Amino acid sequence: MASIRFRLNGQPQSADVVPDMPLLxxxxxxxxxxxxxxxxxxxxxxxxxxxxDGQAVRSCITTVASLAGKNVLTIEGLSADGSHPVxxxxxxxxVPQCGYCQSGQIMAAAxxxxxxxxxxxxxxxxxxxxxxxxxxxxxxIRSAIHRASDIQAAGGKA
Amino acid sequence: xxxxxFLQVGASVSAGLLIGFRLKAEVTNTAPRxxxxxxxxxxxxxxxxxxxxxxxxxxxxxxxxxLAEELEVEWAKFRTEFPPVDPAFGPMQxxxxxxxxxxxxxxxxxAGATARTMLISAAAAQWGVDPAQCRxxxxxxxxxxxxxxxxxxxxxxxxxxxxAPKGVVLKDPKQFQIIGxxxxxxxxxxxxxxxxxxxxxxxxxxMVYAAVARSPVxxxxxxxxxxxxxxxxxxxxxxxxxxxxxxxxxxxxWSAIQGSRALEVKWDDGPNADLNSAGIRKLFAEKxxxxxxxxxxxxxxxxxxxxxVKKIDAVYEAPFLAHATMEPLNCTAxxxxxxxxxxxxxxxxxxVHATAMQITGLKAADVHVHSMFMGGGFGRRxxxxxVGEAVELSKAISKPVKVTWSREDDxxxxxxxxASLARFSGGLDADGWPxxxxxxxxxxxxxxxxxxxxxxxxxxxxxxxxGIHDTPYSIPHTQVDYHWTEVGIPVFFWRAVGxxxxxxxxxxxxxxxxxxxGKDPVEVRRRLLTKVPRALGVLELAAEKAGWGxxxxxxxxxxxxLVNNIGSFTAQVAEISVDKGKVRVHRVVCAxxxxxxxxxxxxxxQIRSAVVFGLTAALKGSITIDKGRVQxxxxxxxxxxxxxxxxxxxxxxxxxxxxxxxxxxxxxPTIAPAVCNAIFAATGKRVRKLPIRADELV
Numbered sequence: 001m002a003s004i005r006f007r008l009n010g011q012p013q014s015a016d017v018v019p020d021m022p023l024l025x026x027x028x029x030x031x032x033x034x035x036x037x038x039x040x041x042x043x044x045x046x047x048x049x050x051x052x053d054g055q056a057v058r059s060c061i062t063t064v065a066s067l068a069g070k071n072v073l074t075i076e077g078l079s080a081d082g083s084h085p086v087x088x089x090x091x092x093x094x095v096p097q098c099g100y101c102q103s104g105q106i107m108a109a110a111x112x113x114x115x116x117x118x119x120x121x122x123x124x125x126x127x128x129x130x131x132x133x134x135x136x137x138x139x140x141i142r143s144a145i146h147r148a149s150d151i152q153a154a155g156g157k158a
Numbered sequence: 159x160x161x162x163x164f165l166q167v168g169a170s171v172s173a174g175l176l177i178g179f180r181l182k183a184e185v186t187n188t189a190p191r192x193x194x195x196x197x198x199x200x201x202x203x204x205x206x207x208x209x210x211x212x213x214x215x216x217x218x219x220x221x222x223x224x225l226a227e228e229l230e231v232e233w234a235k236f237r238t239e240f241p242p243v244d245p246a247f248g249p250m251q252x253x254x255x256x257x258x259x260x261x262x263x264x265x266x267x268x269a270g271a272t273a274r275t276m277l278i279s280a281a282a283a284q285w286g287v288d289p290a291q292c293r294x295x296x297x298x299x300x301x302x303x304x305x306x307x308x309x310x311x312x313x314x315x316x317x318x319x320x321x322a323p324k325g326v327v328l329k330d331p332k333q334f335q336i337i338g339x340x341x342x343x344x345x346x347x348x349x350x351x352x353x354x355x356x357x358x359x360x361x362x363x364x365m366v367y368a369a370v371a372r373s374p375v376x377x378x379x380x381x382x383x384x385x386x387x388x389x390x391x392x393x394x395x396x397x398x399x400x401x402x403x404x405x406x407x408x409x410x411x412w413s414a415i416q417g418s419r420a421l422e423v424k425w426d427d428g429p430n431a432d433l434n435s436a437g438i439r440k441l442f443a444e445k446x447x448x449x450x451x452x453x454x455x456x457x458x459x460x461x462x463x464x465x466x467v468k469k470i471d472a473v474y475e476a477p478f479l480a481h482a483t484m485e486p487l488n489c490t491a492x493x494x495x496x497x498x499x500x501x502x503x504x505x506x507x508x509x510v511h512a513t514a515m516q517i518t519g520l521k522a523a524d525v526h527v528h529s530m531f532m533g534g535g536f537g538r539r540x541x542x543x544x545v546g547e548a549v550e551l552s553k554a555i556s557k558p559v560k561v562t563w564s565r566e567d568d569x570x571x572x573x574x575x576x577a578s579l580a581r582f583s584g585g586l587d588a589d590g591w592p593x594x595x596x597x598x599x600x601x602x603x604x605x606x607x608x609x610x611x612x613x614x615x616x617x618x619x620x621x622x623x624x625g626i627h628d629t630p631y632s633i634p635h636t637q638v639d640y641h642w643t644e645v646g647i648p649v650f651f652w653r654a655v656g657x658x659x660x661x662x663x664x665x666x667x668x669x670x671x672x673x674x675x676g677k678d679p680v681e682v683r684r685r686l687l688t689k690v691p692r693a694l695g696v697l698e699l700a701a702e703k704a705g706w707g708x709x710x711x712x713x714x715x716x717x718x719x720l721v722n723n724i725g726s727f728t729a730q731v732a733e734i735s736v737d738k739g740k741v742r743v744h745r746v747v748c749a750x751x752x753x754x755x756x757x758x759x760x761x762x763x764q765i766r767s768a769v770v771f772g773l774t775a776a777l778k779g780s781i782t783i784d785k786g787r788v789q790x791x792x793x794x795x796x797x798x799x800x801x802x803x804x805x806x807x808x809x810x811x812x813x814x815x816x817x818x819x820x821x822x823x824x825x826x827p828t829i830a831p832a833v834c835n836a837i838f839a840a841t842g843k844r845v846r847k848l849p850i851r852a853d854e855l856v
Contacts, residue, residue: 025411029410030410034352034356035352037356037358037484038358039565041565042793044793044794045798082347082351087350090350091350094346095346096343096345096346097763098214098483098485098531098534099348099349099354106350126802132793132798132800134482134798135770136769136770136799138799138800138804140763140766141801142801
């Protein structure tokens with residue numbers, strides 16, 4: 001057991017885990033933060049996407065040990081009340097169907113918008129093709145990312 | 159036996175298990191109960207018990223619309239709960255066969271109207287007036303003479319004591335305020351904040367986590383195992399033999415999965431150790447050279463072909479497919495000597511309940527099924543194999559336990575969409591119109607698996623031939639033969655079931671007949687559909703909206719497909735291009751007639767979803783077998799369609815006052831043939847085997 005210190009959704013966190021424990025399972029099983037989902041365990045589907053120092057990463061292959069000193073953001077920390085522009089757009093357009101992949105989709109989209117305030121369809125394809133949605137909500141995801149871009153540009157007032 | 163009658167048999171079996179055990183109310187909601195679906199608390203909180211589960215298909219929202227409409231409560235001024243299994247909801251609680259709206263359309267409006275009538279009666283009694291003088295509005299009863307108002311909460315206790323009136327009158331659809339509209343989905347918000355609880359998110363105090371090593375060969379068994387390496391994995395604290403394999407128990411899911419991989423098991427591979435895809439295909443190909451069980455006979459197929467001016471033959475094939483729900487299978491169970499609690503994302507609550515009763519020997523009232531949101535179902539979660547394992551393990555270790563399947567477990571131990579092979583022959587008259595069609599199919603039977611190994615009656619399984627034997631096309635001589643061919647691979651319902659492969663076969667072959675007769679594909683279908691106006695309607699609408707017959711940009715080509723399944727009619731036109739064999743689908747126009755629409759936005763969502771689901775199968779889906787094992791394991795070799803491959807889908811709904819049809823499976827079958835027919839238009843090459851392969855198109 002090693003004790004790893006990092007920040008989780010803005011709060012200091014000290015994790016005592018076996019060295020190769022992926023963040024996904026630490027979040028879900030040790031902390032009960034179940035918003036981050038298990039989909040494939042091999043960084044193939046994007047369901048477990050979180051941010052580490054602002055970058056979208058797959059928590060199923062990111063060990064807790066690699067997080068020392070870093071900032072981790074999960075769906076639970078994206079906003080206190082579902083008011084992040086991406087969440088607002090998703091909510092407005094009723095994007096989710098089963099909803100299982102949507103935490104990962106939202107985290108991937110939020111990272112994209114943080115870098116590119118007005119992504120093109122090509123930008124969206126490049127980033128979001130890493131996230132599978134078995135319900136096939138892709139068309140709605142695309143519309144919602146453009147809508148989130150507008151909400152963000154209007155300072156959340158769109 | 160068709161799928162519906164199977165479900166009815168299943169229902170009566172399960173109902174039989176329940177006889178004599180009136181379930182005690184396990185509902186956390188103790189508010190006055192107007193009927194099984196509707197509870198109203200004195201503080202005006204209205205709770206809808208949604209007895210079917212939610213896997214994305216919108217049941218939670220659309221069933222609430224049926225109740226709210228007749229009860230006269232404002233939209234979203236109510237809560238919802240998934241209630242326990244209770245015969246008050248009917249003999250079978252589950253979400254299969256796109257049945258939810260179809261089976262609830264009458265009963266749930268009736269439940270709403272009955273509760274409303276009871277609330278009006280209670281108000282009238284309190285005021286001492288004729289109930290005819292009262293009306294319900296926005297969660298209250300109004301005395302139309304005095305203007306007095308009593309809220310549902312004020313009336314609920316008195317109303318719940320009244321006998322339920324019989325034969326209440328339902329609203330004239332012209333008065334609908336909520337049905338036919340698209341109110342916001344009730345499950346959206348929680349699904350954007352990560353707070354929705356799926357089965358895999360269940361947490362119970364004292365819970366341990368487990369993964370199970372199962373025989374990699376279908377039908378194999380554990381010969382022996384060495385658990386030394388598994389027990390050496392940090393976090394692993396137990397290894398337990400169960401009927402389906404060996405369970406590794408740990409203090410977190412990851413350690414359990416690592417432990418199960420470290421386990422050294424010697425397997426007795428059993429009779430399927432040499433099974434492979436080529437052998438299965440050969441068996442199908444041989445069988446279909448002989449006459450089979452006759453699934454459809456109109457006129458005389460052989461004579462029709464013999465008398466035809468032109469005759470064509472073709473062999474079509476489809477592979478096994480996995481469900482690959484995004485939420486891998488899992489189940490949390492807590493068995494004690496006196497009770498069993500199960501937290502599961504399930505499509506069949508009743509089957510889960512019956513399975514747990516069987517394993518534990520407990521009475522119905524002591525088995526509690528907690529229905530969780532499903533991260534996809536597509537038919538996979540209508541089994542209870544994943545539930546049985548968890549119940550058995552919890553019983554063995556006397557602890558609450560969550561069994562989580564890895565993606566590899568999920569793909570290797572699925573119950574698959576059957577592989578199938580079909581030989582078609584068709585005949586044309588002197589003018590080039592189809593006059594004869596014969597199809598000879600071989601595949602494993604879903605009803606054989608679903609029926610627990612009972613041979614399909616007369617060698618027929620309607621799920622194996624649906625899409626062909628029940629074609630809406632009128633061809634004077636039509637015969638469909640079927641060879642029930644078990645190969646050792648478990649098969650099951652997969653979103654749109656037999657229509658998925660058979661509509662691809664049938665709609666492609668109709669296109670072949672059109673081409674052989676020198677006819678336009680829409681023109682041929684139009685001529686064969688004159689007796690089925692609703693099918694003709696969606697064909698015409700899709701053709702019109704797609705601009706069928708009009709010029710396309712260079713390099714773009716169109717194809718059409720049509721299906722009548724689950725009580726609905728769907729036509730799709732796909733617009734594609736082919737570059738070095740790589741197919742790109744740009745636009746899909748879909749016309750659907752699903753009868754009376756409860757929620758148009760959800761119908762649209764389901765069609766967009768179905769197109770992606772069907773296109774994933776057409777472009778990528780293939781489960782292959784070698785040495786009795788599935789060769790694919792994860793999304794690297796069983797990939798899903800991605801956002802950059804997804805076409806723009808346009809959905810046009812035919813206005814209708816017919817009873818509702820299903821929608822969840824309506825849009826799946828037609829996309830593969832629409833795309834393949836467009837490929838023929840583009841390349842002159844006919845795709846007769848799925849998935850579509852680039853190297854066969856160059």
